[in-house]
Amino acid sequence: MKIRGALFKPVVLALFAAIAGGTVWSGDAPAQVAPAQIVLPQIAGAWGTSLVPIAGTVSGKPESVVFLGLAKVDSKLAPDPDFNRPSLLVTIDLTGLTGVGSSTRAKYVISGPELMQRSVAASHLVEFTFPFARSGAMNLGSAQSGVASFALGFDPNTGAVTSASGNVTSANPPR
């Protein structure tokens, strides 16, 4: 589950390229960030790591928050020698994203990661809620909720992520 440091650079460059390319995040519209993830060679039963540029806005009070950064997607295929019904384990860590308050410019942070199990498939649409709060104030009284959505492609033989894109939006489920 180690990320090779040398591979950070192209990702960061790709992220800035996406931003420089005119991608704009506003309102709840999902950001169209180039899927500039890293895919590490991976074998079944071992964790692999991908970094996925992600952005978006969570609208709300007291202010909307614009998030931008790299989501770390760890994945692993757990083979099932008995029934051939392996598991796909996915961990998505959004703590690499930074949020900026639209009116105060205050920094917001995300708590995480999100751990999930999925049946093995070549692709999954993954959506989960996450808590965020002003930096240094992650507590029950100040935390808010957002939604992260990912379109993830997987190598069904290894569990490695083969493609990825994602965005952040507001959480508006029915109560």
Added chain:
Amino acid sequence: MIFLPKKPSKLRLREAENARRNRLEIVKARSIGQITRRDLIKWGIFSGFGALAWKNGLNPFVNSAFASIPTGTPRSPLFGVQPFTQPMPRFDVLQRNPEPGFLNPAPTAEANTTQQLLNAALEGVRPGDTGPIEGRPPGPIWAHQRFAQFPPRIAIQVTQEGARTNTTYNPGVASNHNSGINPATPIPVRFHPGLPTQELNSVWTFNGTVPPKLATARYGEPLLFRHHNKLPFNIADNNGFGRHTISTHEHNGHHGAENDGFTGAFFFPGQFYDYHWPIVLAGHFSINTAATDIKASSPNGSGGLTKVPGDWHETMSTHWFHDHMFEHTAENVYKGNAAMFNIYSGLDRGNEAINDGVNLRLPSGTLKDFGNLEYDVNLMIADKAWDNDGQLFFDIFDRDGFLGDAVTVNLAYKPFFEVERRKYRFRILNASVARFYKIALSDASPMIQIANDGNLLPKPVVLTQLDEIGIAERYDIVIDFSRYSIGQRVSMVNLLEHQDGRKPEDALSLSEALSGNSSDPGVGRFLEFRIVRNPAQPDVSQVPAVLIPNPDLSNVPVVRTREFEFKRGANQPLSLADGTASEGEWGLRTAGGDTLAAAYSRVTAQPSFGASNKREIWTLKNGGGGWDHPIHIHFEEGQILSRDGSLNNVPAWERGRKDVYRLRPGGELKITMQFRDWGGMFMQHCHNTTHEDHAMLMRWEINDGGAPFLRPLPTPIPRPQGVTFKAPVVLKGA
């Protein structure tokens, strides 16, 4: 999916119902020991892998004439009942009685072997036979350790018996904190007022009643838990499942093994068993022995603290107790042998107002010195199923792990709970057989997790979706309802979809789970909160940024490492004749040996008894990716050092102390363990109780080199006429 879709055709429904009925006689015969698993394999009813053979009319999954997909099991009829139309009952608080003087006969260090005439309906009993009144194994080995040093000051006396109406309900709070339930109104055993009342032997609970029971204790106050077995004498009187012999495990009590609910120390109808729970901090005899550290303390009843010996970093809060009958735990726990146990301390005293610099002031209440329950709510989540008559149903043929299709909270089907606009603590217990849950609030609002298993975390963790909660795990969370307006409602939602009991299949998004489209009836809303009023008093409770840091073990030498792999395909080299060994498709492998099925007569590990000056590191491995196993290690808490080789894979909510370790499919984790204060034979097992019963369980025994505990200890073989013993088998390299 195990259950049929919501609207199956009549033909498919009839076919599945016929299959269920056809199996009932076999289920019953197996449950009462008339036939063995080996017989079923011989007859071609079970496959060698333990699965039900694909025989038409027996297996609900056999391909039918109507479809090429499995037909599934009929869903539990709801008799027109709608979700969220009954209030959730708070737990029924067990009476704490001063001891000595309450219990008759008085508790004794060694088992009370006073003879009584036995009921001839008991198996192996002839008219005129006598046996001991207490089922605890006799003699000094099973005597309460340090009984004279920790004489019981509180006695709790309960029965285990068939369903009866509760006329003595004590919720521990006024009715306005119990959704308006009038405790004086008799409560029959049923999962909803619109569902049929359970028959006498459909449900076996503590005291025979619902709601489930809550015991309370505080550190430094030894407790004697006397459990009377009033289940039917005739083993066949079980409405198809459930074993009338029981052993009560205080999960995860730090007590001597004689009080742990060892799987082979079960007792019979007509007997009682005295469990002595000293309620001491781990490290009692080696850390803070002079009781000088104020954080190692207990409420004194009048607003102050009584210091106690031991390590305050080992303070525990949320326990539960349940049956641990060898090969029959799943049936008995499912049938109602499950209760919760709140332990109070100076740090976590259940009073949110006392500001003494020690009390963490978690949401609870203020009326009493300790143990206020107004805003400290136990939730026992368990999936159930019932037959066409509405009687509780269990399928022993399901060897992957039985799943119910009706989620209950505190044994009430999808209830509502009225809350005030303030913070509440919820002590969530997953008391299911095989179902995992992943909980969110329906509006995605944040919650804060403060404890995992019995232990407050080092730091609270803010989450909008909890991690999977495996069977027997406990998550304590705080929800702040002040963000809502009076009249609003918000629900707890299960996001985790199962296809069967092997493992969770898919973690759904909140919107998917709320859509009602999942084929798993266990997905979706299961508890509705109704915000009904402002609090009468200001909410002075807190969730501090630091709760209970872990004990620092970095300088404690590691004296042994062990590896345990939890796998399918177990062997059983021991004889099954005396009932101390089991067989089944699940097992454990250690020390490079065979994968072995459970035998409580076999000692698989002998960890070194230590005085806080030694520890062991255990590696727990899941032998495959097709299932998950929540592994429970009895007796003392552990810390997870790594998951799949890295501490980075251990999330913040697993960085406290734990007693149940979810391996995850194909996963591996390392834990550090200490073995202090008490001795004897304990267990490690999968808490998917179907896996545990068939036969993923092992005995380990604390070894101090010969004294004061014998090594290895004789294995008890309970009989109504008295317990006999046999020499144990010690696994090479144990």
